[in-house]
Amino acid sequence: MSVVLKNITKSYGSVKAIENIDLEIHPGEVIGLLGDNGAGKSTLMKVLAGAVRPNEGTIEVDGVDYVFEGSSDARAAGIEMLYQDLALFDDLPVVMNVFIGREITNRFGFLRYGEMRRRAMDIVNGFSVRKFDVRNPVGNLSGGQRQVSAITRTMAFGSRYIILDEPTSALSPSARDEVLAIVRDLASRGIGVVMVSHDLGHVRQVCDRVAILHLGTMAGVRDMATTSQDEIISLIVDGHAPNAAA
Ligand SMILES: Nc1ncnc2c1ncn2[C@@H]1O[C@H](COP(=O)(O)OP(=O)(O)OP(=O)(O)O)[C@@H](O)[C@H]1O
Numbered sequence: 194m195s196v197v198l199k200n201i202t203k204s205y206g207s208v209k210a211i212e213n214i215d216l217e218i219h220p221g222e223v224i225g226l227l228g229d230n231g232a233g234k235s236t237l238m239k240v241l242a243g244a245v246r247p248n249e250g251t252i253e254v255d256g257v258d259y260v261f262e263g264s265s266d267a268r269a270a271g272i273e274m275l276y277q278d279l280a281l282f283d284d285l286p287v288v289m290n291v292f293i294g295r296e297i298t299n300r301f302g303f304l305r306y307g308e309m310r311r312r313a314m315d316i317v318n319g320f321s322v323r324k325f326d327v328r329n330p331v332g333n334l335s336g337g338q339r340q341v342s343a344i345t346r347t348m349a350f351g352s353r354y355i356i357l358d359e360p361t362s363a364l365s366p367s368a369r370d371e372v373l374a375i376v377r378d379l380a381s382r383g384i385g386v387v388m389v390s391h392d393l394g395h396v397r398q399v400c401d402r403v404a405i406l407h408l409g410t411m412a413g414v415r416d417m418a419t420t421s422q423d424e425i426i427s428l429i430v431d432g433h434a435p436n437a438a439a
């Protein structure tokens with residue numbers, strides 16, 4: 194069981210956004226995806242989430258080879274991506290945001306609002322965050338609660354791999370801690386998580402491994418327990434580990 198990305202290349206015109214990228218994601222682990230602005234993090238994750246078609250490369254999910262034509266294909270394979278803007282509808286209650294496009298209806302086609310509300314509440318209450326009412330419009334929620342709502346949407350449909358693009362940027366310190374706790378929660382439930390981040394502190398706090406992109410290529414993958422801050426920074430900035438001679 195794992196996601197295996199092999200030899201993924203994506204060009205935009207003459208710009209090679211990512212080139213020959215290999216990466217494995219295991220259930221129950223958190224991988225931090227690091228790299229400078231423009232290194233290719235979002236592009237790689239969009240390929241994994243089916244939003245961008247690679248020019249080359251293969252995606253294997255739990256032993257099956259896939260060609261994703263769109264994000265619904267990736268979703269069907271158990272992969273869900275939360276974009277930085279979260280794509281929530283501010284005017285709608287949390288529960289409708291969770292089930293939008295996949296509403297639970299009875300045999301006459303009417304919405305089963307109570308059932309959806311119960312399911313959404315169960316997921317929210319399972320996280321170690323301050324409780325909130327899923328009947329609230331998303332627009333009334335705090336930044337951390339918005340992030341929880343978006344994560345709840347992925348949990349409601351049994352995703353096995355979740356990609357979070359910069360989930361902690363623009364949050365207050367306490368909301369950040371809540372979101373980081375949820376990231377660990379997800380992993381402890383057996384979900385494989387990729388967290389794109391520019392914050393080395395957050396990555397160190399929750400990630401089991403780090404993958405570092407440099408100018409569109411994979412500079413290295415390291416176990417958090419055995420790498421150092423210096424090594425990670427060198428991989429981000431120079432694309433290689435610090436030289437012994439340096
Ligand atoms: N739709 C697009 N059209 C043209 N070029 C693109 C497109 N998307 C990304 N690129 C280019 O591909 C490269 C990688 O971009 P990408 O957004 O993946 O980087 P990133 O690592 O996510 O950066 P950031 O940290 O700033 O979010 C950049 O040179 C970018 O300009």
Ligand SMILES: [Mg+2]
Pocket residue numbers: 234235236
């Ligand atoms: Mg990006």
